[in-house]
Amino acid sequence: VSTATGPAPTSPIAFPSRLHDERTAASLGVALGVGFAVCFATGVLSHLIQGPPGWFSWPPRPAGLYRITQGTHVVTGFALIPVTLAKLWVTYPRLLQWPPVRGAAHALERLALVPLVGGALFLLVSGTLNVARWYPWSFFFPRTHYWAAWVTAGALAVHVGVTWAVVRRTLARGAEPPALLVEPPAHRAEPEAGADASSAGPVSAGPVSVGAAPAGAAPARPAAARAGERRAFLGAVAATAGLVALGAAGGTVAWTSPLSAFAQRRPGQGPQGLPVNKSAVAAGVVDAARDLGWRLVVEGDVERTLHLSLAELRAFDQHEATLPIACVEGWSQSARWQGVRLRDLLARAGARPGADVAVESLQEGGLYRASTVDAAQAGDPDTLIALRLDGEELGLDHGYPARLIGPNRPGVQQTKWVGRLVVS
Amino acid sequence: VSVRPERWGPVVGAAIGVPVMAFGAWGLVADGDRTHPAEAARWVVGAAVVHDALWLPALLVVGGLLSRAVPSPARGPVMAALGASAVVVAVAWPFAARYGADPTNPSLLVRDAAAGAAAYVAAVWVVALAVVARRLWRSSAYSRGRGSRR
Numbered sequence: 060v061s062t063a064t065g066p067a068p069t070s071p072i073a074f075p076s077r078l079h080d081e082r083t084a085a086s087l088g089v090a091l092g093v094g095f096a097v098c099f100a101t102g103v104l105s106h107l108i109q110g111p112p113g114w115f116s117w118p119p120r121p122a123g124l125y126r127i128t129q130g131t132h133v134v135t136g137f138a139l140i141p142v143t144l145a146k147l148w149v150t151y152p153r154l155l156q157w158p159p160v161r162g163a164a165h166a167l168e169r170l171a172l173v174p175l176v177g178g179a180l181f182l183l184v185s186g187t188l189n190v191a192r193w194y195p196w197s198f199f200f201p202r203t204h205y206w207a208a209w210v211t212a213g214a215l216a217v218h219v220g221v222t223w224a225v226v227r228r229t230l231a232r233g234a235e236p237p238a239l240l241v242e243p244p245a246h247r248a249e250p251e252a253g254a255d256a257s258s259a260g261p262v263s264a265g266p267v268s269v270g271a272a273p274a275g276a277a278p279a280r281p282a283a284a285r286a287g288e289r290r291a292f293l294g295a296v297a298a299t300a301g302l303v304a305l306g307a308a309g310g311t312v313a314w315t316s317p318l319s320a321f322a323q324r325r326p327g328q329g330p331q332g333l334p335v336n337k338s339a340v341a342a343g344v345v346d347a348a349r350d351l352g353w354r355l356v357v358e359g360d361v362e363r364t365l366h367l368s369l370a371e372l373r374a375f376d377q378h379e380a381t382l383p384i385a386c387v388e389g390w391s392q393s394a395r396w397q398g399v400r401l402r403d404l405l406a407r408a409g410a411r412p413g414a415d416v417a418v419e420s421l422q423e424g425g426l427y428r429a430s431t432v433d434a435a436q437a438g439d440p441d442t443l444i445a446l447r448l449d450g451e452e453l454g455l456d457h458g459y460p461a462r463l464i465g466p467n468r469p470g471v472q473q474t475k476w477v478g479r480l481v482v483s
Numbered sequence: 484v485s486v487r488p489e490r491w492g493p494v495v496g497a498a499i500g501v502p503v504m505a506f507g508a509w510g511l512v513a514d515g516d517r518t519h520p521a522e523a524a525r526w527v528v529g530a531a532v533v534h535d536a537l538w539l540p541a542l543l544v545v546g547g548l549l550s551r552a553v554p555s556p557a558r559g560p561v562m563a564a565l566g567a568s569a570v571v572v573a574v575a576w577p578f579a580a581r582y583g584a585d586p587t588n589p590s591l592l593v594r595d596a597a598a599g600a601a602a603y604v605a606a607v608w609v610v611a612l613a614v615v616a617r618r619l620w621r622s623s624a625y626s627r628g629r630g631s632r633r
Contacts, residue, residue, distance in 0.1 A: 141570045144534075148566070151539055174504060177531035181523075184530055187574060192583025192591065196526060199517035206518055207527065209507025213500040220496010224489040288559065295563035298610075302567070302603055303574055309594075320571075320599025321578035329590030338587040456588075 068156035070241040077285055078292050079152050082237035085226040086293055087146040092219060094139045095179070099212050101132035105387060106205050108469055111433075119439040122466030123393075126385035129469070130311040133389025136186045138304035143179055145296040152241040171217050178211030190307065190323050190388050199426075201387070236282045310334075310390030324390040330454045333394050336386055336470055337427075339455040344476045347421040348459055355404075355444070355461055359417075359482035362409025369460050372446060375399040375407075380441035386470040396464045398445035401437050401480075410482045412438075417481040418463045418474045430472035432465060441466050444477060542569055556622065557615040564611035568604045575600035 108117045108125065117125075160166045182204060189200050196203075229237045309319020313326045324334040339345050347353070355372060357365040378400050385391040405414065413434045422428040436442055442465035446453055453459045458475030465473065511520045546562055553561045577583070578596035585591050 137574070140574055141567070144570055145566070147534060148539060148542075151535075151543075154535060173528065173531060176534070177527040177529075180530035180534055181527045185526070188577055188583075191577035192585070193577050193580075195582075196519075196522060198519040198523055202514050203511070203518040203523050206507050206510035206514060207523065209510060210504050210527075211507075213502070213504030213507060216500030216503060217493075217496045218500075220492045220494070220500065223492035223496070291559060292563070295567065299567040299570055299607075302607070303570065306571075306574065306599065306603065319594070320603055321575050321594060321596040323578075323592060324590060325593045328593050334590040335588055338585070340587040341585060 067238055067240065067242050068153070068158075068161075070152045070155055070243065071157045072152070072155055073243050074152045074241070075243075077239065078288060079149055079240050080237040080285075080289075081225055081229040081240060082234070083289050083292065084146065084149045084240060085222075085229045085237075086289075087142055087149060087296065088222065088226060089230070090142050091139065091146055091179075092215070094135055094142065095212070095215060097135050098132055098139065098182075099208055101128045101135075102205065102208055105129055105132065105469065106201070109201075109387075109471065111431075116433055116435065117467065119436045119442065119466045119468075122441065123383055123385075125467050125469055126311065126383045126391035129385060129387055130308075130389055130391060133186070133190060134304050134308050134311075136183060137307040138300040140183050140187070140303055141296055141299040143183060145292075145299075147176065150240060156241055168221060171214055171221075174210050175214035175218050178207055178214055181207055182211055191321075192323070192388075236285065307389065310388075311385075311392075313392075322390065323388055324386075324392075326390075326392050330456045331448050331451060333384065333392055333448065333457065334390060335456045336384075337475075339459075339476070342420075342422050342425070342476070344421045345455065347478070348455060348476050353460055353478070355477060356479045357404055357408040357410075357482070358479070360410065360414060361405075361482050365404070365408050367404075369446070372399055372444070372461065375403055377446075378440070378443060380443055380464070380466075382441060382464055382466055384464075384470045384473060385468075391470075395449050396443055396445040397447035397450070398443040398461070398464075400440060401432065401442045401444055401463075401465075402440070404444060404480065405437060405482065408482065414482045417483065418477055419479040419481065420474050421476040421478040427471045427474075430463065430468075430474045432463070436465050436468070439466055444480075538573075542566065556618045560611040560614040560618075564607050567607045571600050571603045571607070575603075 105125075105128065107115045111117065160169065185196075185200060185204050185207075188194065189204070194200060228234060305315055305318055306320040307322055309316035309322035310324040310326070311322075316322070316326055326334075329335050339348060354366040354368055357367070376399070377397055379395060379397045381393055381395050383391045383393040401416065405416065410416075414437070415434060416432045416437050417429055418432060419429045420427075432442065443463075444461050445458070445464045446461055448454065448457055453462060458477070461477045462475040463473055463477055511518045511523055542565070546565055549565060550558050550562060575596045578592065578594070579600065581592055583592060
């Protein structure tokens with residue numbers, strides 16, 4: 060029996076299931092590698108969009124791209140939970156291997172599993188709790204999740220390198236029956252075939268065991284029986300992954316909503332039929348937003364500073380756009396917005412073409428009280444200072460008297476209760 | 484099978500992975516005002532410890548006891564259903580507990596996650612029992628076939 064690290068170690072405890080083998084681990088590992096790569100790519104993308112460095116710019120089109128990338132991030136993350144737990148169950152005997160360490164290289168290899176396993180579990184737990192809006196910690200979730208993802212991705216690259224040869228060998232067409240990840244203790248060794256047929260009943264038809272107990276193997280074809288067990292186990296893991304993903308998908312994929320057990324939102328449910336991320340009361344803007352003296356101020360690098368009342372804004376050409384609110388927490392919903400094109404306001408103020416705009420809320424604090432609209436987004440005909448939602452006056456929780464709505468922007472950048480546009 | 488991947492795999496993996504890990508660790512520390520690195524590290528290590536020392540041993544004990552009570556054709560599906568149920572309950576828990584609810588925002592956490600999770604668990608066991616029934620039916624059909632040849 061050979062692995063990347065030499066002969067399979069032994070375990071002091073009996074793990075009777077023969078699913079603790081290289082091929083089961085490799086199959087789940089490939090799925091996890093793909094899934095975590097998808098989450099990492101979409102997560103880094105979301106991070107770049109929310110705090111773009113100089114070299115990065117996020118285009119306004121296609122308008123619904125962010126709801127897809129971020130919906131994919133969250134739903135894939137949920138699907139990874141059962142796959143990760145299944146993989147850790149399959150490889151658990153290795154954790155208890157005896158002797159625990161065989162030399163310095165082996166010690167390093169095992170130590171590298173702490174950021175891999177702990178990091179992966181942390182990403183899944185913290186992401187889930189963020190969607191549940193529960194923060195039993197003092198750190199700021201997005202940043203910590205983001206940096207921990209880099210640590211985990213690095214540990215995953217190390218792990219892929221270490222296991223690459225085994226994965227290739229064990230998943231190759233016509234490969235030998237896979238080795239167990241640990242040899243059972245000598246006195247508990249399970250025979251490969253035949254001798255445990257008494258526990259199998261009269262006949263064993265098809266895949267028999269996906270649990271912790273030994274299966275009754277079909278006496279003549281142990282390899283086929285093991286392959287059948289493995290297929291059944293992987294099928295059960297895939298089905299569970301699909302179920303958990305379905306549980307989370309209903310906030311963004313509307314047709315799954317009736318079947319969704321724990322999605323944070325339900326499409327259509329909220330003020331004016333649209334969910335709200337932060338209420339006006341929670342943001343502390345009720346009085347400022349209702350103030351009859353409210354004016355939208357357009358200032359900064361402009362020829363003339365504007366102070367526009369709601370009536371004056373309504374006198375501009377009104378434009379309608381159907382655009383989604385796409386939250387970083389994975390829910391999204393489209394709505395019809397009516398209001399003034401941002402570029403018309405900039406033209407009225409005499410801003411130079413190609414200017415960036417900081418959109419500031421009436422909120423006095425908070426990390427999301429302002430957002431930046433770059434030149435490409437500001438020039439888009441669908442980027443609006445919206446005054447109406449689905450034909451009604453904008454509700455207080457949706458940003459009355461005026462909010463920003465633009466194509467392909469994360470929800471936290473669709474600034475509500477806008478008070479000031481600062482051109483630069 | 485060539486042995487070369489066994490040699491270059493770890494080298495390539497470490498060449499890519501170690502700098503990436505170092506970048507992440509640097510970021511956690513450099514952004515420490517917001518990431519609180521010591522607490523973040525406790526969560527990372529704690530997640531592994533809770534899984535390895537509590538979650539999985541508990542499941543193994545329950546699974547081991549259950550597997551003794553369940554005859555062979557049903558054992559696999561029952562074990563799978565047990566694992567799937569545990570995962571569904573664990574994922575649903577923070578939603579069902581509604582720790583994150585905001586009284587000013589009724590559009591948040593709008594689902595009855597406990598009822599939803601119960602329905603999922605019920606569906607899991609219905610599927611598991613259907614698989615068991617199919618196996619029993621197949622094996623009894625096989626026995627009858629074999630008996631008639633005697």
